[in-house]
Amino acid sequence: xxxxAISLKDLRLVVGGKLRLKIQQADLDPEMxxxxxxxxxxxxxxxxxxxxxxxxxxxxxxxxxxxxxQQKHQAMVFQRPVLLRRxxxxxVAFALRARGTDRNQSRxxxxxxxxxxxxxxxxxxxxxxxxxxxxxxLAMVRALACDPKLIFLDEPCANLDPRASVQIEHLIKSAxxxxxxxxxxxxxxxxxxxxxxxxxxxxxxxxVAQALRERFFRPTWHPLVDAFLAGEPLLAQAQDQI
Numbered sequence: 001x002x003x004x005a006i007s008l009k010d011l012r013l014v015v016g017g018k019l020r021l022k023i024q025q026a027d028l029d030p031e032m033x034x035x036x037x038x039x040x041x042x043x044x045x046x047x048x049x050x051x052x053x054x055x056x057x058x059x060x061x062x063x064x065x066x067x068x069x070q071q072k073h074q075a076m077v078f079q080r081p082v083l084l085r086r087x088x089x090x091x092v093a094f095a096l097r098a099r100g101t102d103r104n105q106s107r108x109x110x111x112x113x114x115x116x117x118x119x120x121x122x123x124x125x126x127x128x129x130x131x132x133x134x135x136x137x138l139a140m141v142r143a144l145a146c147d148p149k150l151i152f153l154d155e156p157c158a159n160l161d162p163r164a165s166v167q168i169e170h171l172i173k174s175a176x177x178x179x180x181x182x183x184x185x186x187x188x189x190x191x192x193x194x195x196x197x198x199x200x201x202x203x204x205x206x207x208v209a210q211a212l213r214e215r216f217f218r219p220t221w222h223p224l225v226d227a228f229l230a231g232e233p234l235l236a237q238a239q240d241q242i
Contacts, residue, residue, distance in 0.1 A: 004030060005029065006029075006181075008028075011057050011059070013205075021205045028200075030065050031181060032197030033183075036048070036202060043202055047202065048076065048152045053074075074148055076153075077136075079154050081136055083127040085127075089110055092114065099146055110141075110145060119141065122134065133160050133165075134164075136160060140168060140171045149179075151175060153182060156172075172184070176195075182195075197212060199217075
C-alpha cells in the first residue's frame, strides 16, 4: 500500500476475562471505504469502538495518517441512534455548537444538511418521534454536518426497510465522494459490495481475511471468505488462553 495506512499492530482487548480482539497486524486504506464483515460476536463493533477511542485495548498500537486520529476529525453512527430530547434541527445544531460553531452558523449548516437528507420539513419535530429510518438519517446528518474526515458506521441500515436503507446509502456515497474515509460494519453482503472498496472478514476477534473488492469476492480465494459468503459456519480458530 503506497499511501500511508491506518495501521493496527498487536491489538489485544479482554472483556469479562475473555479475549475479544486479537489483531497482530492490519493496514487499512486511508481513503477507500472499508467494509467489515463477519458472524455475530466476531468483534466487529468492538473494533470500531477501539478505533474511535471509545474502548481502550489492553495492548497494541493504532496509527492514523495525518490528522485522522484526532477526535475532532472523527464521527461515529451507531446501529441504534442516540438522539437528544430536542427538535430535529437542534440535534444537529447542538453537535455543531459543541465543536465551536456559533449559534447562527450552526443552524444554517444544520438546515442545509437536513434539506440534503430530505428532513427539512421535519426540522421542528421532536427527534425521538421520527420513524426508525428518519432517526438514522438524522444521526448520519448530525455526524456529517460536523465535517469529519473519518466516520465509523456500525450497521447503520440494520432493521431499516429497503427505502430507508437506500437513503442511508446515498448519504454514505455522498460522504465518500467528498473525501470522507468510511469504516463500516454490515451484515448485508450486497450492501457491502455496493459501498465498499476494501473488505475485512473478522472471526473470533481476529482479522482472518482482507482484500480489495475483486479479490475478496473471487471464489476459492480464501476458504473462510467462501464459507462466510455461502452462509456456512466458519471454522473454529484457536485463540490464546487468558
